[in-house]
Amino acid sequence: MASGGSARKPYHHGNLxxxxxxGAIAIIQEQDIAAVSLRKVAxxxxxxxxxxxxxxxxxxxxxxxxxxxxxxxxxxxxxxAIEAEASPRAQLxxxxxxxxxxxxxxxxxxxxxFRSDLHQADCEDLECVSGDAFGMLVGIIDRLREELGAExxxxxxxxxxxSMVHGFAxxxxxxxxxxxxxxxxxxxxxxxxxRMLGDLVMRELEAMCPDSGHE
Amino acid sequence: MASGGSARKPYHHGNLxxxxxxGAIAIIQEQDIAAVSLRKVAxxxxxxxxxxxxxxxxxxxxxxxxxxxxxxxxxxxxxxAIEAEASPRAQLxxxxxxxxxxxxxxxxxxxxxFRSDLHQADCEDLECVSGDAFGMLVGIIDRLREELGAExxxxxxxxxxxSMVHGFAxxxxxxxxxxxxxxxxxxxxxxxxxRMLGDLVMRELEAMCPDSGHE
DNA sequence: CCAATCAACTTACCGATGTCAAGTTAGTAA
DNA sequence: TTACTAACTTGACATCGGTAAGTTGATTGG
Numbered sequence: 001m002a003s004g005g006s007a008r009k010p011y012h013h014g015n016l017x018x019x020x021x022x023g024a025i026a027i028i029q030e031q032d033i034a035a036v037s038l039r040k041v042a043x044x045x046x047x048x049x050x051x052x053x054x055x056x057x058x059x060x061x062x063x064x065x066x067x068x069x070x071x072x073x074x075x076x077x078x079x080x081a082i083e084a085e086a087s088p089r090a091q092l093x094x095x096x097x098x099x100x101x102x103x104x105x106x107x108x109x110x111x112x113x114f115r116s117d118l119h120q121a122d123c124e125d126l127e128c129v130s131g132d133a134f135g136m137l138v139g140i141i142d143r144l145r146e147e148l149g150a151e152x153x154x155x156x157x158x159x160x161x162x163s164m165v166h167g168f169a170x171x172x173x174x175x176x177x178x179x180x181x182x183x184x185x186x187x188x189x190x191x192x193x194x195r196m197l198g199d200l201v202m203r204e205l206e207a208m209c210p211d212s213g214h215e
Numbered sequence: 216m217a218s219g220g221s222a223r224k225p226y227h228h229g230n231l232x233x234x235x236x237x238g239a240i241a242i243i244q245e246q247d248i249a250a251v252s253l254r255k256v257a258x259x260x261x262x263x264x265x266x267x268x269x270x271x272x273x274x275x276x277x278x279x280x281x282x283x284x285x286x287x288x289x290x291x292x293x294x295x296a297i298e299a300e301a302s303p304r305a306q307l308x309x310x311x312x313x314x315x316x317x318x319x320x321x322x323x324x325x326x327x328x329f330r331s332d333l334h335q336a337d338c339e340d341l342e343c344v345s346g347d348a349f350g351m352l353v354g355i356i357d358r359l360r361e362e363l364g365a366e367x368x369x370x371x372x373x374x375x376x377x378s379m380v381h382g383f384a385x386x387x388x389x390x391x392x393x394x395x396x397x398x399x400x401x402x403x404x405x406x407x408x409x410r411m412l413g414d415l416v417m418r419e420l421e422a423m424c425p426d427s428g429h430e
Numbered sequence: 431c432c433a434a435t436c437a438a439c440t441t442a443c444c445g446a447t448g449t450c451a452a453g454t455t456a457g458t459a460a
Numbered sequence: 461t462t463a464c465t466a467a468c469t470t471g472a473c474a475t476c477g478g479t480a481a482g483t484t485g486a487t488t489g490g
Contacts, residue, residue, distance in 0.1 A: 016467080016468090032332065033332070034332060037446080037447060037448080038447085038448070038449090039446080039447065039448080040446095040447095047468075047469090048468070048469050048470080049447095049448090049449090049469085049470090049471095050449080050450080050451095050468075050469070050470085050471095051467075051468055051469080053448095053449075053450085054466075054467055054468070055467090058448075058449075059447095059448065059449095114385070114386075114389055114391070115389070116389045116390050116391070117247065117248070117249060127394070130391075131395070134395055155396060156404060156407040156408055156411070157411070159383070159386075159392065159396070159404065159408065160379060160383075160408045160411055160412070162382070162386065163378075163379045163380075163382035163383040163386060163408065164375060164378045164379040164382055165378075165382070166382040166385065166386055167377070167378035167379055167380070167381040167382025167383070167385065168374070168375075168378040168382070170329070170381065170382065170385055171329075171374075171377065171378060171381055174329055174330070174331045175331050176329070176331070176345075177374065179342070180346070180349055181370060181374070189371060189374065192371040193371055193374065193375045193378065196371070196372070196375055196415060196419055197375070197415075199415070199418070200411060200412075200414070200415045203414070203418075204411055231438080231439090252475080252476060252477080253476085253477070253478090254475075254476065254477085255475095255476095262439075262440090263439070263440055263441080264440090264441095264476095264477090264478090265439075265440070265441085265478085265479080265480095266438075266439055266440080268477095268478075268479085269437075269438055269439070270438090273477075273478075274476095274477065274478095
């Protein structure tokens, strides 16, 4: 939507929807989820209270869009990390570190992604792109299974992986780990944990091979 | 509630502090964190807007007390579960299931426990009792280490355990796992994951034994 | 028995928020 | 030019967290 190239502020913003998403993300990055209000975002853009309601049904709709944008970044960076590695095992590790980097570098944005109480009930876009993110992990585990010749349901292994990485991310971003352990740098600890996690996945999948001796 | 035996509502409530905590928990159980407001809690108890401020500095102080109460329940049930098992390995599994039961049976209360943005900055009571909860896990891992004769830093193993269980709890209570997998009953899946996690802990600790062959 | 004290509670208010109804503006298509 | 419509504004409502100042009533010292 153009609305003319004049320098004076036009009646129609021209790109309010994206501006609202960007504005909300900016507040989230610089401050907090609690600091986000529709009125403040609108004010910063130079538009009145009610203007956002012509682009988002309510606050949760805007935050759903913010969450979706976060998943989009996660998928983008995750895909790049996966493609940079050859073996599925290395890909799993790379995806884990990328996931944690995204989460810990943008803690508030990460929280919006997983606080379902902030989301609209049935936001197709969000469900789709979060599904894509989950799909990256599913894909790696599946390639690993093929490589090893494992048979059976890999869902529990997949979910345990997601759980551990997500748990570490949330505990760290909430400050719980730093407070309890005094550790300041998350990266070495994360590497250690991802190594253990990778071993777990490998062993579980190996145990699922027909010739492994286990049932 | 003491404050004289007359049936008429007395000016002094007599036990407002605990009534506020119980009222907030009730709203959290029946509805949502977002449904909790100081005014609504006060209203249900039959007291005015400003009354809670004589017992709690602000809303976060009340929610910190609510969170602490949650950790107290967790420690109580966790301790009972641990004492019901003989081997550290079984204790680890029992503590995991108890943790997940508490979290999933009271999802909103569990969120309050780990949403540090809802807590007061330096709530000694909360830090103390949440430390006790972490201590249960630390204790089990330590007994396991002694039993196996492992040497070295067990913190990474401990944190990976906490991460996985906490991650599963948060993903489940946010509805992410149910939505992504279609699984309705968390318990069998949790048992499977806790078994894998127990194996991970055992193997890592065994690898830390002086005679294990690994460095 | 009385007066002083003090914590517990109330009243009245402030600014901010999410949301809505109704009106206004400005592009666009006939 | 006219009609239509999406985008935006105005103004309002109920509710919220929080504060200042006043009121109540139990306790205590004399």
